[in-house]
Amino acid sequence: MIRDENRKTWNVLAKIVGTDKRLKEEVVILGAHLDRLGVVMYGDIPNGADDNASGAAGVLETARVMKLAGIRPKRAVVFALWGGDETGLWGSEYYVGHPVYPLEKTAAYVNLDMEGHGNGKVLFEGSYFAPELWHSVQSGIPQDVSTYYIPVRGGSGGSDHYPFIIKGVPMSFIYTDGYHFKTNKVGDIPELINPTVLKNAGEAVLHIMKILASDGKKSKVYPDKS
Ligand SMILES: [Zn+2]
Helix, strand or coil: CCCCCCCCCCCEEEEECCCCCCHHHCEEEEEEECCCCCCCHHHCCCCCHHHHHHHHHHHHHHHHHHHHCCCCCCCEEEEEEECCCCCCCHHHHHHHHCCCCCHHHEEEEEEECCCCCCCCCEEEECCCCCHHHHHHHHHHCCHHHHCCEEEECCCCCCCCCHHHHHCCCCEEEEEECCCCCCCCCCCCCHHHCCHHHHHHHHHHHHHHHHHHHHCCCCCCCCHHHC
């Protein structure tokens, strides 16, 4: 991978303000990477519908639905689209080094990366490193969503949640279970996105953000578990 320090990329942020007198100083962030690899060897273009237009769409749709439904979260909810993920998490790394909202006031970071392929189950990675986050979500998630939404230990790396957990921000990486058969390949096109899978992920994420934005408790990170 060639890294060109002179090339520019962008992070895009938006916010729904918090309403609770005390908790509105805190934020929860929902993020996904917006970039893809561009043109790779032999002129191929691994289009990126699953990785990660699906995650970026999940961020946008969650913002749209929360606004439309008039949800008034206790904490502020920040929606983030990161640049430069594929060449080394540059956008999210930059953010945690230059946070717009203080990291010590960031109650949780939720990452979406690859939400469009698989078997319809939605994985919640982070239940091991930030178990209180999982318990908060588990206690508030509707019964019908909890049937396809499952915690996994996972690793702490792999996408834009990694810079956050390194800085001690409780995080979850949410992605869909099963075979992502077009990851980094030509032909990762919108027509191959499974609508049911994407819908399951979207519904789970909406509930998760509603819970985390208004849960009075604040989770911790247990780095010794890495
Ligand atoms: Zn990705």
